[in-house]
Amino acid sequence: MSANTSLAPKALLDLIAFAGPAGLTPDALERQFPESSRSTINRRLAALVTEGAIKPVGSGRAVRYQVASPFTIAAIEQYLALDPQARPLVSFDQTLLQPTPGIDPDKAVRLQGLNGLAGPLDKKFLSNFLIDFSWGSSVLEGGTYSDLDTQALLLYGERNPDKPMEDALLILNHKSAIEHLWEHRDLTVANICAMQSMLTDQHGIAEVMDSDHFLPVEQRGIAREYADVNLQRSAYLPPFRPGTGYIEKALNEIVDIAKTLHPVESAFYLMTRIPYLQPFANGNKRTARLAANLPLLSNGLLPISFVDFNRAKYIQGMAAFYELGSPQIMEGVFVNGYVRSIFRGSQLPASIRVTGFDIDAGVSKLASYVQTGTFPKDAFATAFVGSPKRG
Numbered sequence: 001m002s003a004n005t006s007l008a009p010k011a012l013l014d015l016i017a018f019a020g021p022a023g024l025t026p027d028a029l030e031r032q033f034p035e036s037s038r039s040t041i042n043r044r045l046a047a048l049v050t051e052g053a054i055k056p057v058g059s060g061r062a063v064r065y066q067v068a069s070p071f072t073i074a075a076i077e078q079y080l081a082l083d084p085q086a087r088p089l090v091s092f093d094q095t096l097l098q099p100t101p102g103i104d105p106d107k108a109v110r111l112q113g114l115n116g117l118a119g120p121l122d123k124k125f126l127s128n129f130l131i132d133f134s135w136g137s138s139v140l141e142g143g144t145y146s147d148l149d150t151q152a153l154l155l156y157g158e159r160n161p162d163k164p165m166e167d168a169l170l171i172l173n174h175k176s177a178i179e180h181l182w183e184h185r186d187l188t189v190a191n192i193c194a195m196q197s198m199l200t201d202q203h204g205i206a207e208v209m210d211s212d213h214f215l216p217v218e219q220r221g222i223a224r225e226y227a228d229v230n231l232q233r234s235a236y237l238p239p240f241r242p243g244t245g246y247i248e249k250a251l252n253e254i255v256d257i258a259k260t261l262h263p264v265e266s267a268f269y270l271m272t273r274i275p276y277l278q279p280f281a282n283g284n285k286r287t288a289r290l291a292a293n294l295p296l297l298s299n300g301l302l303p304i305s306f307v308d309f310n311r312a313k314y315i316q317g318m319a320a321f322y323e324l325g326s327p328q329i330m331e332g333v334f335v336n337g338y339v340r341s342i343f344r345g346s347q348l349p350a351s352i353r354v355t356g357f358d359i360d361a362g363v364s365k366l367a368s369y370v371q372t373g374t375f376p377k378d379a380f381a382t383a384f385v386g387s388p389k390r391g
Contacts, residue, residue: 007036012044013067016054021071021079021324022088023057023064057325058091066324073328076320087235090323096276097250099257099269101327103334108264110370111338114384117346118302125345126182129305130154132344134174136306137289140314141213143167166211173199173214177290185298187266189248189255192274192291197221199290200283212282219281223248227281236322238278251279258295266295267304268334272321285318302345309337332371339367342384352380 015032016024029041045065048054055068071079079087119125135150144163145153150171152158159168177198184191197220200213208214219227224247228240239246254273258266274288293303310333317330340363357380365381368374376382 007033007040007044009044009048012041013048013053016048016065017067019066020075021066021326022082023066025062025064025088029065057093058088062089062091064088070328071324071326073332076324076326076329077316079324080316080319084233084235087323089235089237091237092239092276093325094250096321096325097253097257097273099261099265101325102261102272103265103268103327103331105262105265106373107331107335107370108262108268110373111264111335111342112262112301114339114342114366114370115301115346117348117384118342119345119347121297121300121302129303129345130175130178132305132307132341133178133290133303134171136309137174137286138167138170140289140306140309140311141170141286143170145171165205166208166213169203169205169208170213173201174286176201181290181293181297185294187255187259187291187294187298189252191294192251192255192287193221193223195290196280196283196287199286200280215280215282223251223279224281229278229281229284231278231322234319234322236319238276247277247279250277261295263295263299263301264338267292267338268327268331270295271334272318272327272330275318276321302342304338305341305344306337307344308340309333335370336363336367339363339370342366346384349383352383 012029015029026038026041026045030038033041045054049056052068054065056063056065058064131150131154134154135145135147138145144167145160149160149163153168153171154175177195180195180198200215200220202208202214202216225245226242229238231238254277258270261269271288271292274291275284278284280287289306296303313329313333317333320326320329343359343363362380365376365378366384369376369381369385376385
């Protein structure tokens with residue numbers, strides 16, 4: 001847009017909307033309205049914020065303004081396509097530790113309701129879940145082990161000699177943490193810290209000491225206090241307040257809030273807020289994925305295995321939450337991923353199994369039902385839609 005001389009509220013709002021998720025700073029707006037003083041621009045901005053039309057992001061000289069209405073997914077993806085260094089730096093926003101924005105409550109209830117065909121959460125289920133989660137979560141970390149590699153390692157102790165040692169250790173650490181999860185399902189900070197410690201254990205193996213996946217013993221299982229974190233390929237700056245105990249207090253707040261939520265909402269909340277806070281020196285997303293299963297398992301619901309999660313969309317979704325406070329992409333990733341996990345953990349009626357079915361099409365219909373509320377019509381999809389389980 002070319003420079004404007006009129007500072008009518010609509011012109012200001014249109015300019016900010018045109019900027020999309022990147023928003024505009026007061027300096028940029030001053031260049032667009034050369035006939036208006038900075039104090040006049042600030043008054044107009046304050047009025048639009050009060051009306052709820054725009055919102056400030058950041059503070060001080062780094063503040064910028066975005067429209068308050070949700071961005072389209074296309075606009076978010078266009079923004080994230082920019083090099084992270086070209087995107088404006090975004091500081092930690094404590095208000096995002098609140099449960100909203102989150103997954104839509106109606107969608108959470110519909111996801112819970114798909115557990116109608118869930119098999120028993122027994123040792124047989126655990127043996128499969130160990131493989132699925134270890135593999136699925138490791139892939140999201142960039143691990144190179146396949147499903148078969150993971151089975152060979154966990155069932156027979158056979159490491160793929162053609163793949164890095166750190167990838168094998170990543171799988172084995174997941175197994176240890178999952179077994180802990182299975183025996184300790186209480187949603188507590190101590191439980192989360194214990195799983196984080198297992199997920200990042202180096203086991204004294206010299207070959208993995210320089211890996212980004214692991215931590216020295218003094219940094220495992222404790223909220224960071226003097227360790228800063230730098231997210232690669234992101235414009236988000238996590239909180240760093242050494243000597244204040246803030247990170248530990250905020251992690252306790254996250255757990256306290258998660259306990260008050262519907263189990264599926266709680267899972268989504270933990271999956272997004274733990275990485276947003278970055279309470280540990282490493283392993284935050286891994287820890288969050290495992291912690292997301294605490295409210296599900298403790299309420300008798302199937303856990304999320306993270307198999308078939310779209311890695312690119314997952315990374316996009318987390319970046320959109322970090323930098324824009326938007327859960328839109330992550331909600332879609334979560335819904336599709338949990339639907340697939342529910343399918344993998346369900347016992348299909350013989351009438352459906354003997355006639356055959358298209359798994360991808362069925363999962364797509366179930367995900368559409370969760371997103372829209374439109375009741376599925378085919379036998380495969382309707383078999384899953386039962387009364388929501390209550391914890």
